[in-house]
Amino acid sequence: MTRVYNFSAGPAAIPDKVLQRVKDDIPEWAGTGMSVMEVSHRSREFVDLATSAEQNLRKLLAISEDYSVLFLQGGATLQFSMVPLNLAGDSQVADYVQTGSWSKKAIAEALKYCRVNVVADSADRNFTYIPNQDGWQKSTDAAYLHYCANETIAGVEFPFIPDVGDTPLISDMSSTILSRPLDVSRFGVIYAGAQKNIGPAGITLVIVRKDLLGRARAITPSLMNYEVYDKSGSMTNTPPVFAWYVAALVFENLLDQGGLGVIAERNRAKAGKLYDAIDGSNFYSNPVEPAVRSWMNVPFVLANSDLDTKFLDEADAAGLANLKGHRSVGGMRASIYNAMPEAGIDALIEFMREFERTNG
Amino acid sequence: MTRVYNFSAGPAAIPDKVLQRVKDDIPEWAGTGMSVMEVSHRSREFVDLATSAEQNLRKLLAISEDYSVLFLQGGATLQFSMVPLNLAGDSQVADYVQTGSWSKKAIAEALKYCRVNVVADSADRNFTYIPNQDGWQKSTDAAYLHYCANETIAGVEFPFIPDVGDTPLISDMSSTILSRPLDVSRFGVIYAGAQKNIGPAGITLVIVRKDLLGRARAITPSLMNYEVYDKSGSMTNTPPVFAWYVAALVFENLLDQGGLGVIAERNRAKAGKLYDAIDGSNFYSNPVEPAVRSWMNVPFVLANSDLDTKFLDEADAAGLANLKGHRSVGGMRASIYNAMPEAGIDALIEFMREFERTNG
Numbered sequence: 001m002t003r004v005y006n007f008s009a010g011p012a013a014i015p016d017k018v019l020q021r022v023k024d025d026i027p028e029w030a031g032t033g034m035s036v037m038e039v040s041h042r043s044r045e046f047v048d049l050a051t052s053a054e055q056n057l058r059k060l061l062a063i064s065e066d067y068s069v070l071f072l073q074g075g076a077t078l079q080f081s082m083v084p085l086n087l088a089g090d091s092q093v094a095d096y097v098q099t100g101s102w103s104k105k106a107i108a109e110a111l112k113y114c115r116v117n118v119v120a121d122s123a124d125r126n127f128t129y130i131p132n133q134d135g136w137q138k139s140t141d142a143a144y145l146h147y148c149a150n151e152t153i154a155g156v157e158f159p160f161i162p163d164v165g166d167t168p169l170i171s172d173m174s175s176t177i178l179s180r181p182l183d184v185s186r187f188g189v190i191y192a193g194a195q196k197n198i199g200p201a202g203i204t205l206v207i208v209r210k211d212l213l214g215r216a217r218a219i220t221p222s223l224m225n226y227e228v229y230d231k232s233g234s235m236t237n238t239p240p241v242f243a244w245y246v247a248a249l250v251f252e253n254l255l256d257q258g259g260l261g262v263i264a265e266r267n268r269a270k271a272g273k274l275y276d277a278i279d280g281s282n283f284y285s286n287p288v289e290p291a292v293r294s295w296m297n298v299p300f301v302l303a304n305s306d307l308d309t310k311f312l313d314e315a316d317a318a319g320l321a322n323l324k325g326h327r328s329v330g331g332m333r334a335s336i337y338n339a340m341p342e343a344g345i346d347a348l349i350e351f352m353r354e355f356e357r358t359n360g
Numbered sequence: 361m362t363r364v365y366n367f368s369a370g371p372a373a374i375p376d377k378v379l380q381r382v383k384d385d386i387p388e389w390a391g392t393g394m395s396v397m398e399v400s401h402r403s404r405e406f407v408d409l410a411t412s413a414e415q416n417l418r419k420l421l422a423i424s425e426d427y428s429v430l431f432l433q434g435g436a437t438l439q440f441s442m443v444p445l446n447l448a449g450d451s452q453v454a455d456y457v458q459t460g461s462w463s464k465k466a467i468a469e470a471l472k473y474c475r476v477n478v479v480a481d482s483a484d485r486n487f488t489y490i491p492n493q494d495g496w497q498k499s500t501d502a503a504y505l506h507y508c509a510n511e512t513i514a515g516v517e518f519p520f521i522p523d524v525g526d527t528p529l530i531s532d533m534s535s536t537i538l539s540r541p542l543d544v545s546r547f548g549v550i551y552a553g554a555q556k557n558i559g560p561a562g563i564t565l566v567i568v569r570k571d572l573l574g575r576a577r578a579i580t581p582s583l584m585n586y587e588v589y590d591k592s593g594s595m596t597n598t599p600p601v602f603a604w605y606v607a608a609l610v611f612e613n614l615l616d617q618g619g620l621g622v623i624a625e626r627n628r629a630k631a632g633k634l635y636d637a638i639d640g641s642n643f644y645s646n647p648v649e650p651a652v653r654s655w656m657n658v659p660f661v662l663a664n665s666d667l668d669t670k671f672l673d674e675a676d677a678a679g680l681a682n683l684k685g686h687r688s689v690g691g692m693r694a695s696i697y698n699a700m701p702e703a704g705i706d707a708l709i710e711f712m713r714e715f716e717r718t719n720g
Binding site for chain 1: 379388392469472555561606
């Protein structure tokens, strides 16, 4: 068996260099005489790693000292509960933009904890566009406004940061974070599950503006309170040391490549090439408005869905894995996060052309 | 650098054979052409792994079909909130036994969600004993009774399962699970953070009697509701696939060794040897009542605490790592979970004798 090109939406591909380093560090890491899975999170070596991970992430995203950087568990989905528990009173209203399956789930969870005002909704056209900001029906007194910057299922990505005045802006950035530079200063909270551009599933990044700490309601579990993690350096209880370590290697790897400016150009080119191949064919199509197409998740359908299984089987045999689209939209989805090399895109496009030639 | 004997309380040592397998499986696992960190949790290969992990655990602990086996995130500490959120109404009383730092923390968290009745408390003698069951002041209408089967800090372990009649019995078994056979049928819920006897930090085992599912109160976050995990095969959202995989390897490894009967005999012998060495010396001492001494965590102090640093430095140099005791009790602590070989105990005892000879 050799390595395949892995188009999974998450858990997703991890850079080869990072994996090699992980392999080399077993069973002994950093002169400790043990693997990183076995080291105490309070050890000097691990605390150094955590410190450097934070510093490197701050460098990558230019995060100021006004923000706390937290590493938690539970994935982005647990944030759907943590955001209202930390930022809204139960009689308060929170604004939500609904642009896909993930923002929809965030809304369903928030309804347990506060009033929710859906400011805009693109369900009417199957989440293939982003409603114009001018028409958003914002509350005058919202505790915050929440949106999902990249919807992995429909493949829709915000090409802008919403303008919300003084309302804290909260974003689920799971599948777009680190794909390009970002103006963190526009946000109250940014959160992201790791398993796309950060590292293995099991660790969650939260970047929170410090003035928003300390507002959690009384019933908030300690391990869901941002302030508790802030005070303990994300070591309130035993953290997922291995996932944290891999994330640290990924941050280092991104800096080594030149940072997010370089990464963004590469991602723009990769996505552009794939969308061009889709648009230039009569056999494949992508229904998303071009201006809001995701750089990270590229769904597409075949002209004849009877060929889906054949397409997937032959792609698999050609070393192009996990191309099946989400069941709610059908067809295919190529998730092309940072770790997907341009050669993977080229191989996919070549395969798609050949498949169209023989089956189109 | 060579491997050291790692006496950390957690994250703790992982069996050499398991680590070797983890290393071999990078960057390609199970014929997938990718590492296990990168595979979709919905893939056939990963679902097979999860199924076999559960089957092997059921075999190890003889868990009947009356129980659901869940793999969650958040560690045992998140269970301190999940237990009351899932099992008690806010006007109900829950019984708690306080025998150390961890049960104390569980109580502090439960107070957010229900009334708490502390049925017994060993704080008066610094958590070095377990109050006789006959004197426990149980409620007549408790939603459940909670205890911590092994307190890692003071090194106290229940040598019996409390008798609670029909009240659901809940136990934090983080640092004792899989160290010996267990009559699961006596419990309502057993939970355990992985980073002692199961695998890497970042995954949490919950074994819950099925009739206790479906009682979570309305404000319970979806990702803290046992029933939600039960219905989704612990894949409500992206699970920590890597930690789950290592846990699966550990379960397999325990079965290969002959199961928990064999493991228990080994653990009894390992602990016995170390306690004998401590008791047989005038230089080292352990304050815990012999009948409730932990097989897994062996704290001890030196006759002269001025020598603590010297002891730790020289132990480190001798390849005996992480022997520092918890700051709340001072001195030393040797955590000797399943993955600690008898040779590690022998090396520690030899070192202790030599240190006593030159410094005693």
